[in-house]
Amino acid sequence: MLTVALVATVVVAAVALMLRLRMLVRVTVDRRPGHVLALGFTAWFLAVPLEIESFAVGVDNWAGWALTWPLLHVIACAGGFFTQTFFWLATTDPLQRTKVAALVRRSAVIGVSALAVGLILFATRPRDVDFLSGPAGRMASPGPVHPLAALSYLVIVSYFAYTIASFTSASWRWAAKADLPWLRRGLRIHTVGCVLGLVFCVHVAGYQLAEAVGITPPWVELEADGALVALSLLPAFVGVTAPVWGPCIEGFARAARHYRHRRRLYPLWRQLTGSTVTLDPPRSEWHDRLRLRPGQQHALVYRRVIELWDGLLALHPTMSGEVGLDGPDLAEDIDWWLGIARAVRSRPLDDVLAAYQGQL
Amino acid sequence: MGRRRATVDHVLGELRRRDFLHPDVRVVCQRLSQDRGRPLHLIPLPLRTSISGAWLGMPDADHIVYQSVGSSALHQIHVIWHEIGHMLLPGHARTCDVDPATRDVLMKVLNALVPNLSPAVLSRILGRGGFTDDQEVEAEVFAGAAVRVLGELAPTSGHRNLTAAEAQIVDALARELC
Numbered sequence: 001m002l003t004v005a006l007v008a009t010v011v012v013a014a015v016a017l018m019l020r021l022r023m024l025v026r027v028t029v030d031r032r033p034g035h036v037l038a039l040g041f042t043a044w045f046l047a048v049p050l051e052i053e054s055f056a057v058g059v060d061n062w063a064g065w066a067l068t069w070p071l072l073h074v075i076a077c078a079g080g081f082f083t084q085t086f087f088w089l090a091t092t093d094p095l096q097r098t099k100v101a102a103l104v105r106r107s108a109v110i111g112v113s114a115l116a117v118g119l120i121l122f123a124t125r126p127r128d129v130d131f132l133s134g135p136a137g138r139m140a141s142p143g144p145v146h147p148l149a150a151l152s153y154l155v156i157v158s159y160f161a162y163t164i165a166s167f168t169s170a171s172w173r174w175a176a177k178a179d180l181p182w183l184r185r186g187l188r189i190h191t192v193g194c195v196l197g198l199v200f201c202v203h204v205a206g207y208q209l210a211e212a213v214g215i216t217p218p219w220v221e222l223e224a225d226g227a228l229v230a231l232s233l234l235p236a237f238v239g240v241t242a243p244v245w246g247p248c249i250e251g252f253a254r255a256a257r258h259y260r261h262r263r264r265l266y267p268l269w270r271q272l273t274g275s276t277v278t279l280d281p282p283r284s285e286w287h288d289r290l291r292l293r294p295g296q297q298h299a300l301v302y303r304r305v306i307e308l309w310d311g312l313l314a315l316h317p318t319m320s321g322e323v324g325l326d327g328p329d330l331a332e333d334i335d336w337w338l339g340i341a342r343a344v345r346s347r348p349l350d351d352v353l354a355a356y357q358g359q360l
Numbered sequence: 361m362g363r364r365r366a367t368v369d370h371v372l373g374e375l376r377r378r379d380f381l382h383p384d385v386r387v388v389c390q391r392l393s394q395d396r397g398r399p400l401h402l403i404p405l406p407l408r409t410s411i412s413g414a415w416l417g418m419p420d421a422d423h424i425v426y427q428s429v430g431s432s433a434l435h436q437i438h439v440i441w442h443e444i445g446h447m448l449l450p451g452h453a454r455t456c457d458v459d460p461a462t463r464d465v466l467m468k469v470l471n472a473l474v475p476n477l478s479p480a481v482l483s484r485i486l487g488r489g490g491f492t493d494d495q496e497v498e499a500e501v502f503a504g505a506a507v508r509v510l511g512e513l514a515p516t517s518g519h520r521n522l523t524a525a526e527a528q529i530v531d532a533l534a535r536e537l538c
Contacts, residue, residue: 023538033536090533093525174533179520183534243537279500302504309435313412313427325385325402328434330511336432 002223005230006052009237013045016237019244037086037240043079044233047072051229053222066131070119073156080163081111087170107163114159121152150208161201168194171239182250186242193236200228255294258301261334263289265304268341271349272311279303305333316353364494368502371448372509383510385437385444389424392444396422402440404428405469413439413488414466415446422447425469438503442488445502452495 020038049055050072059068084107088100122131130149145153171194175187207221266288273281280303282288291300336356343352375381380391386402393400399421406429407413413426424443426436446452488499520527 023536033532037536086536090536091529093529174530177522177526178530178533179522180530180534183530183537186537187533240537243534279497299504299508302508306435306438306504309431310412313430316430323428323431323433323436325433325436325440328432328437328507330434333432333434 002226002230003052003054006048006226009230009233010045010048012234012237013041013048016241017041017045019241023244033086033089036082036089040079040082040086041237043075043082044237047075047079048229048233050075051226060132065126066122066128069131070122073118073160074115077111077115077156077160077163080160080167081107084163084166087167091170091174107166110162111159114155118152118156121148121155124148145208145211147212150212153208154205157201157204161198161205164194164197164201168198180243182243182246185246186239189235189239189242191239193232193234193239196228196232197236200225200232203228252294255297258297259292261338262297262301262304265301265308265334265337265341268337268344268349269304269308269311271344272315273307274311278307278310301334302330305330305337308337309333312353316350364498364501367449368445368498368505371445371450371502372505375448375506376509381506381510385440388444389440392447393422398422400424402426403469404436406430407465411488413443415443416466425466434507438507439488441503441506442499444506445499446495449495449498449502452499 017038020034020041023034050059050068056068056072059071060066085104088103092100125131125146125148128146128149130145168191171187171191175184175191178184178187203224204221207217207224210217266285282291340352340356343356372381375388378395380388380395382388382391389400389402401421401423403423403425405425405427407425407427412431412435413424416423416425424440426439426443428436488496522530
């Protein structure tokens with residue numbers, strides 16, 4: 001189950017990375033934050049497979065030593081650093097770039113130092129069971145871990161937590177401020193992922209400390225860590241890519257709605273436009289039905305509504321009901337015509353129009 | 361169709377570049393009027409004719425007459441954009457495309473607005489009544505495209521409850537994450 005969740009996370013990470021790379025090709029103005037986030041995505045994408053036990057064991061066997069442990073932590077810290085840098089770059093006034101550069105430098109120095117300390121500690125006991133396959137190795141010999149191993153975990157996870165806390169704060173703050181719906185939703189979802197990432201860090205640190213003082217928590221660290229990795233990265237990737245996929249989903253839903261409305265208005269359109277010239281009319285009902293391209297649906301339903309009005313005015317030039325130019329609304333017009341279309345099923349068109357005229 | 365679409369897109373692009381586009385078509389007409397150096401009047405009328413709108417070009421002013429009853433704001437705005445299309449699209453140079461009866465009705469209307477108007481001063485009269493030739497089709501395509509573009513403009517043209525710096529950052533974030 002855990003492996004499935006982690007594999008799903010790898011797939012989502014791969015999709016997110018693809019979207020990011022596509023964005024890098026499209027955006028031509030100030031690519032720096034985009035590049036940095038792409039590096040972050042790449043790091044997360046590479047880190048998650050190393051959380052999968054069988055993959056980690058395979059890497060270690062291939063290398064002949066516990067390569068997974070340093071590799072995973074270096075990549076994860078790089079992911080944290082790049083994501084943190086992206087949020088600093090993207091959410092700071094361009095006039096304060098010097099301040100951002102100082103923050104980035106400071107984080108880089110702290111990160112490199114933490115990794116150096118962690119890796120030196122690791123180098124003192126590279127064959128330690130606590131480093132072999134990460135938490136999975138510890139399951140071979142449960143109980144308190146070696147203090148050096150615990151310390152190396154704590155040092156590295158502290159830096160990791162610092163980066164996550166930093167961009168969790170930025171994500172939360174700008175989710176509250178963003179007035180673009182999918183950006184706001186995306187940052188909120190991303191924040192949830194980040195908070196779970198912090199929970200992961202607290203769990204790792206807490207587990208080490210608990211074991212160090214002789215308390216063995218009644219759950220397996222490997223399973224809890226893996227679950228938290230999946231639970232944090234999935235919403236984080238889903239959220240940070242929401243401004244890309246959100247409008248697409250919304251666009252498809254809108255296109256489907258417009259298609260449905262256009263089709264429902266077809267019989268009425270046939271009735272009303274018999275004597276008027278229409279623009280690019282469908283050759284048959286099937287032709288109308290098979291106009292399926294999502295990108296066309298708005299234009300087609302708009303055209304149908306305009307032609308319905310044209311047909312109405314041509315057939316009934318004495319219609320009354322004066323309206324101004326304020327508040328044009330295609331949805332309102334569609335609703336009005338759908339009401340007519342429904343009423344026409346049981347009453348003659350002229351009666352319906354007489355009853356409806358001047359109501360819009 | 362592709363060439364027609366390219367012409368329409370070019371004219372709309374020019375309007376956008378010169379900041380003439382606005383969700384309110386009356387504002388667009390004001391801006392066009394200033395640019396052309398002649399008044400452009402929008403005249404809502406209960407047209408009982410075969411057309412739903414017309415552009416009446418006079419030596420010193422333009423009048424866009426549109427159907428004011430029996431339709432919706434969206435339809436009226438579409439009709440106005442159709443007539444604006446005739447004014448702006450290249451090659452729309454016919455002087456008259458309406459039948460004599462409709463022309464008489466429009467002259468009566470104009471006479472009510474501008475007394476003692478001679479039919480001779482009416483240099484151009486194009487009505488929206490059917491899409492039987494290329495110019496009418498092009499103006500109709502233009503109207504649809506313009507209303508769609510303005511629909512896209514509308515959501516971002518509203519008031520934002522952010523400072524300028526915050527709005528800039530939100531836009532930058534959206535640009536980065538899209």
